[in-house]
Amino acid sequence: MEQMYAYKCTKCGKLHHPRYVVCQNPDCDGREFEEVPLGGKCKLLTWTRVYNLPEGYMQPWLHFGVVEFENGVRATGQIGFDEGIESGMELLATVGIVRKRRILYKESIDCEETGFVFVKP
C-alpha cells in the first residue's frame, strides 16, 4: 500500500498537503520540504454523498469528506462506508484506489490513482 505524505517546510516547520513549490506561510519563503508520513486517526469536519459523479465512475454514489489529522493537516478524500456518517466523528485514514482511468493516446493505457479512503476506526 502506498504511503501518503505531508510536506514539512525545512525553514519554518509548517506542514503542507498536497505538495507546494513555495511554503504557504506568508512570513516564510522556504522551498525545501521534508516528507512526513500522513495517516492514522483523523476527525471528519464535513461530508457529502454525491450522486452525479464524473465520467469514469460506475457507482451510483460516493461519499466525500474533509478531515483534520492530529497534526492539524487537513485533507479531502473518499469515505469507504455508507451508514452512520456524522460530522465530527473519528475516522482512520487508509490508502486505496480512488480513480481508474483509461488514457487514450496512441495505445490506451489503464491507470489507477491512489489516495485517502477514510474508514471507521
Add this chain to the structure above:
Amino acid sequence: MAIASGMCDCVLVIGGEAMREVTGWEGTDFVATMLHPTAEYKYGLTLPSFAGMFTRLCMERFGVESKDLSIVSVKNHDNACHNPVAHIQRPVVLERITNPLYINATNPIVADPLRQFDMCPVSDGAAAVLLVAKDRQDELGFGKKPFVRVAGIASATDTHVVANRENPSDLLAVRLSAQKAYQMAGMGPEDIDVAELHDAFQILEIEESEEVGLFPRGQGHIAARNGDTKVGGKMPINTSGGLKAKGHPLGATGVSQIVELVRQLRGEAEGRQVEGAKTGLAVNFGGFGNNVVSTILTTK
C-alpha cells in the same frame, strides 16, 4: 486598464461558453478539472461535492435549512420570468419542491444536502459589454445613451485546495475583493441598491450576501426567508434570475452579471426593475472561491 491608460478608446468585452455539446458526465468532469489535480480532482470530487460539504457546514453553523435554499431558488426563477434572455423562464412553486411527500421525485438529492433546485443548470450562452472612454463618448457617437461608470473593481484569491482554508465555512476571497472594491469606489455596502451574486449553488448567494456586507453574518438566510432579496424588497439580489435561472455558461457568467446591472441602472429592466437603482454590485467567482472579482457600477 487599456482605456484608463489611454491606449484604447473603445473596448468590447465578450464572454461565452457552449457546455451542452457533451454529456452530463463529461461536462461534470471538464468543470471538475478546475479543482486541484492531486488533492481533489483525482478523488472524483466535483464542484457540487464541495458545495454540498460547504452547505452542511453552514447548516451546522448558522442554522440554514434546506427550505431556505428552495426559497432563494423560487425567487430567482420568478425574476427570470421577466428576463427575456434567461435560460429557464418558468416559475417554480415552493410547495412542489419542498413537500416531503414527493420531494425525492420533484427535487432529488444531487450532493447531499444539496438538491436539484439548489444548483444551477448547464447552459450555453454569451454576453458582451462595450467600454468607452468618457472623454471620447460624443466623438464616437455614443453621447445619447445613458452611461454607467465603473466605480470600483477588485479581485482576490484564496487557497486552491479548499481543505487548506483556515475557516472552511468562510468565503475569504469574496470578503477581501468586496472590501477592496468598496474602497476603490469610496462607498460601502449601504450604498448598494441592487446586487448580482454568483449563485451557482443557492447557498453561495446566501453566504456571499453576508460576506460582502449586505446582511450581518448568519442573517442571510433569514433575510431570504423574509423576502428582503426579492425585487421590491430591501436589498434585491439576482434580479436577472441569477445563475440558477438565467443560466451558468462559465465564461459568459461574469459579463452577463455586468449586463444585468447596466440594464438595472439604466432603468431598462422591464418587469424586474428596481426603482431608483443607482449603484450595483456584481460578484463573480472562479473555482470554489479560488479567485473572486467584485465590480461596483454606478450612475452617480
